[in-house]
Every structure is written in structure tokens, then in C-alpha cells.
Amino acid sequence: MTHGCLKCLKYTMCVANFLCFMCGVAVLGFGVFMMVNFKVTHSLTPTLANLNLANMLLISGIIISCVSFLGFLGALKENRCLLMTFFLMLFFLLVVELTAACLLLLYEHDIADWVESDLNKGLKEAKGNHTDVFRSEWDLVQKTFDCCGVHNASDWGDNVPVSCCLNDCTGSQIPKYRSTGCLDKMRSWFEENFLNTGISIIVLCIIEVLGMCFAMTLFCHISRSGLGYKL
Template sequence: MNRTCADCLKSLMVFLHFICWLCGAFVVAFGEFQMMHSKYGSLIISFWPIYPANTLVVTGTIVTCVCYLGILGAMRENRCMLITFFILLFILMLVELAMACVFFVFNREIDTFFEKDLERSLEIYKHSPPNGNQTIKDDFDAVQYLFKCCGVHGEADWEGRVPISCCIDDPCQTVPHINWQEGCHMKLRNWFAHNFLSTAAGVVTLFIIQFICLCFTVPLFCHLSRKRLGYQ
């Protein structure tokens, strides 16, 4: 490989790694946006990874750090940085595949965790004093209001102590008020499924870019090795 081809390969690697870095930064920003606008953080605690925002933030942060290392390695033609980038990115891709397999294989178990957490939160809400467990109360009220649902499986879950957030009318001024009949479990599960579909599409795109980056890292590293360059 002559110097011109090596320079073109290096420029292409820097460009691809920069695109990968931008994707990682966007994933982090999107995850933070979801965290700020989600109203159910205290309701789902048994299985942390099912909270999409957490997965996005953690994955995006790791991707940005690893891709930054790849950019530096390509620009400085440093073999140590390039091989470190290759190993870290390869491990990251394996972790992404493993997470995808976990969600695919344990899909029903995750839904069970989800349902039990909602039932636990509802019981805490029902048996809490007026000023107790305010975070869970606020989150559950927000879910019922935003998703137009009531209880976990329906209005009967409240056993006659239905909160005003279940009311169909807004503002709710009738006594007794008419409540939503559909439970929040199905609506939230469908909402999570939609979000996971969007997240999966983004992860697949990012995975393809990462794979291309790996493919271009190998020939540049081999070129530097043959020329005995890259450790200065």
C-alpha cells in the first residue's frame, strides 16, 4: 500500500469514526431526553435494562468514548490506539449482540417483571398515607393521565379508591366521576414495544457503522506494522 492510499484510508477512517461518534452522542442526547420526559421512573425497578433511556445513555456514552479513541488513533497513526480501539469496539459489538439476544429470549419474563412492578406500585399507592410515597403517586397519576388508563388491569384494581387521574373528563368535576376502563399494563407494554423498535433500529444502524469501522481499521494497522510506524 503506497502513501497516497494510506492517506485516503486514514481520512476515510477518521470520517467514519466521526460519524460513529456523532451517532453515539445523538444516542446519549436522545436517552437523556427520554429520561427528562418519562413519567414512570419509580414504577419500574425490578429489571433495570427494560427502561430504554438507561440503555441508550450507557451505550451511547461508551460508543462516543471508544470512537474518539479511534479518531485519535487514525489521525496520529498510532498502532497502540488503533488496536485498543479495535478490541474495545469488538467487545462492545459482542455486548450489543448479547443484549439483543437477552431481550429476544426473555421477552415474556421481562413482561412479567413489568406487570409485577406496576402491581407493586399500585399497592404502595393504595396503602400510603396522604403525604407518603409522593414520587410513586405522582408517577402513577402521570401514567394514568397521559395513557388514559386506570390501574394495572382496570378500574377494579383500586378497590373503590380510584384516584382522580383515572377520570375521563378534564377537568374532572363530576361526582362520582367516569373513569377509564382499560388498564395501564397493556398500554405501557405497547408503548415500550414501540420504543424498543425505534431503539433497535438505531442500534442496528450503529452496529453496521461500527462493523465498517472495524473493517477499515485492520488494513491501516497492517500498513503501519509493515512500515514499522505507529509507536512514535
């Protein structure tokens, strides 16, 4: 009976980690696709210039693929070394996620002030460059969040982009701009999705804890039975 349960646990780990590995490869591939096909400027947040969506997808895909591959191979081959490495990597990721969540809660106001300062810096750089390519990120954000500038349209001065317009800015009519700044819109969006984000983090932590429990259970069984590779 016990042997059957452990065999079921082994193949459950194999299937779960294989699915996670495929998801990681898909995320990695999508990140490469975005990096190759979309030219990204960094005028929105200059300080976080290298943390664009494509790079974040690449990093996430690599981490998911490597960790899940270790879990899959360790369970399939009943390799104690790989199972322990899988357990330690999950534990490290769990600690990093919980630490980041705590820091975000503790320094919420400082982070908000820093984001505002960085957005102002990015908008200042965008104002000094009149090419559409350089403003692509601001145009995307302003159209997506139905906003204009950091606080309002006056942030752009006399060079308000078309993405701020509510009517035809190129015609003879007096242009009407979006009244709400992107900082307030983004803050409202994060507040509205705070619960969903929290639930996602909790679910991710539960999955990681289950993976750690499964790996340690299989590791202990292999140690007691004398099977698998030694550490």
C-alpha cells in the same frame, strides 16, 4: 493509489468518530441536565430504580464518547495500540448487544411476567403514598399511553389518580376512567415498534462492524509499513 485510499480511510475514520464523539457529549450533557432539573421517583418499577432515563443517557453518553475518542485519536495519530483498543471495544459492544437481543427473544415470556410483577409492586407502593411527587412517573405513563393502573382502574382501589380520568374527576359528575391497563398498552406499543427497534439494532451493528473493519485495515497497513507506535 493504495496510499491515497488508506489516507482517505484514515480521515473518514477521524470525521466519523469525531461526529460520534460530539453526539456522545450531547447525550451525556442531556443526561446531566435531566438529572439536575428533573426529580425522578422510582415508583413505576422498583427493581429498576437506578435505570431511569437520566442514568441511561449518562451511561450511553460516556460509552459513545470514550469509544469514539479512541477511534478518532488512533486514526489521527496512526497509533496501533489505540486502534486495537478501539477494535476490541467495538467487538465487545457488538457481542453484548447480540447477546442481549438473543436473551430477550429466548426469555420473552419470563421477562413479560417479571415486568408485570414489578409494575404491580410499583403501583402498590404508589397507592401507599398520596403525594403528587411520588406518583409523577405513574401519571406520566398513564397520560402518555392513555391507560390506568396495571390492568385497569380497579388496581388503584378507592384512590384513583386524576391522570386516569377521562372527564373532570373533581366535579359533580360521575368519574369515567380509562378502561385499558398500562401493561397491555405498553405491550402493544413495543409490538408496534418492534420492527423499528430491530432495524435500529441492525443498523447499529453494521456501523460497528464497519468501524471494526476500518480500524483493522488501518492497523494492518501501519504494521506492514512500520509506521505508528508499536504494541
